[in-house]
Amino acid sequence: MVAGSGPLLPAVAAYLKNKGADVVLIAEQAPFSRLLKFGLGLISLPGKIFQAIGLQRQLVGVPYIKSCRPIAAHGEEKLTGVTLRQGEKIWHVDCDYLACGFHLVPNTELPEMLGCAIENGVVKVDHYQQTSQSGIFCAGESTGIGGLELSLAEGRIAGFAAAGNQDAAINIFAERDKHKRFARMLNETFALRDELKLLPDDGTIVCRCEDVTFARLKNQRSWRDAKLQTRCGMGPCQGRICGPATEFLLGWGMDSVRPPVFAARVESLTNPE
Ligand SMILES: Cc1cc2nc3c(=O)[nH]c(=O)nc-3n(C[C@H](O)[C@H](O)[C@H](O)COP(=O)(O)OP(=O)(O)OC[C@H]3O[C@@H](n4cnc5c(N)ncnc54)[C@H](O)[C@@H]3O)c2cc1C
Structure with missing residues (x-):
């Protein structure tokens, strides 16, 4: 299923x-x-x-x-x-x-660690895909979920702009805007219904890495409190799964990102093929 x-x-x-x-x-x-x-x-x-x-x-x-x-x-x-x-x-x-x-949640950990501003859960960029940090450009799903074509258009704009070729970047604006419409449609269509907040019962495990149930989380005041009191978000995934879940269910926001942003096997680093 x-x-x-x-x-x-x-x-x-x-x-x-x-x-x-x-x-x-x-x-x-x-x-x-x-x-x-x-x-x-x-x-x-x-x-x-x-x-x-x-x-x-x-x-x-x-x-x-x-x-x-x-x-x-x-x-x-x-x-x-x-x-x-x-x-x-x-x-x-x-x-x-x-x-x-x-639905989908953009990965913003790397830009966050670089100090780039995040707005409504995505990396904030200007027309040229420039983030709030001078010289750092961002493209693709981190700036909003919208599919392959949008990511490619944004990547080309970011590449041209980073190389100082603003005119070439401008030529791709219309294409990006077209695909941004699709991104807006996705967000409207698949926005999570409020009833989903009633899905977990007390025994539902919200943090799978540390086996933290909803009962232990629902009376915490914030993500930070939950981490301190229950170890929620402190396992191998570092809140990548339970962070967005608690944000939706309890209205919390994750307050920090620490390296490494993803747990990686040594094997993946030594033998990427
Ligand atoms: C099963 C599936 C089917 C899909 N089907 C479609 C479809 O039919 N049509 C469509 O338009 N879109 C589809 N998509 C979505 C499409 O794949 C994405 O929109 C697109 O790939 C986003 O591009 P991106 O460059 O933002 O991210 P990605 O293509 O995900 O590239 C991000 C890269 O960054 C790397 N990375 C991430 N974090 C780190 C880190 N901390 N350190 C180093 N590297 C890192 C990742 O390994 C990855 O290689 C599908 C996605 C999936 C998963």
């Missing part, structure tokens, strides 16, 4: 299916009305329509259920099934694997 929210759910489902998985369904939390508006908005972006059609072809026979979210996963040693909710309807589906992700 693939569940959560965002354009990557069908992409992941298609990937799994191509690898031989029997995908029982895709559960998308966004409502039908928003998805319909999103689909109509794609008319001005033919490239995206072709991508969507390509995915749909690969997913023939896989139900795509809107306004639907997983509310419990079952099994002891291994997953055996998932309980789903759509409005007032609650039902159980057998499955042995659940891929669950609620």
Whole structure:
């Protein structure tokens, strides 16, 4: 089962299916009305329509259920099934694997460590992709999630601007603006519904690295307090998973980034192939 929210759910489902998985369904939390508006908005972006059609072809026979979210996963040693909710309807589906992700969160750790300003969760940049730090440019998902074409356009602008060729950069502004529309559509369509804040119960593990349950977090005052009192966010992922979750569930903001920003295996550094 693939569940959560965002354009990557069908992409992941298609990937799994191509690898031989029997995908029982895709559960998308966004409502039908928003998805319909999103689909109509794609008319001005033919490239995206072709991508969507390509995915749909690969997913023939896989139900795509809107306004639907997983509310419990079952099994002891291994997953055996998932309980789903759509409005007032609650039902159980057998499955042995659940891929669950609620939309996308930009990685801003490196720019944050370089002192670049962050606004609304993304790196703040000007028209030339220049950050608040002189001489540091940023492009791609760190400046907002918008897909491949937007990242490429931003990267070219940043490259030209960094090399002092502002005129060449300006020539790509229109292309970037077109793809930025897609980014706005993504954010509107897949914005998380407030009901999702009711998903965790006291026993739900929010910080998987340190096994911290929601019960231990809900009475903390801030991310810092939670770290001090419960070790939330202090395991190998350093809050990359539970940080955005607590931000959504409890309204906290992570207050610092420390190196290394990602745990990396020595093997990856010595043998990148
Ligand atoms: C499964 C999947 C399917 C997708 N399908 C589509 C699609 O059909 N259409 C579409 O438009 N978009 C799609 N996307 C999204 C698309 O891949 C991204 O929008 C695009 O790759 C973003 O480019 P980027 O340069 O910002 O980030 P990335 O391509 O992710 O590149 C970032 C690079 O930085 C490296 N990095 C990160 N942090 C560090 C660090 N601390 N130190 C060193 N290196 C670091 C990473 O290893 C990575 O190589 C898909 C994404 C996924 C995951």
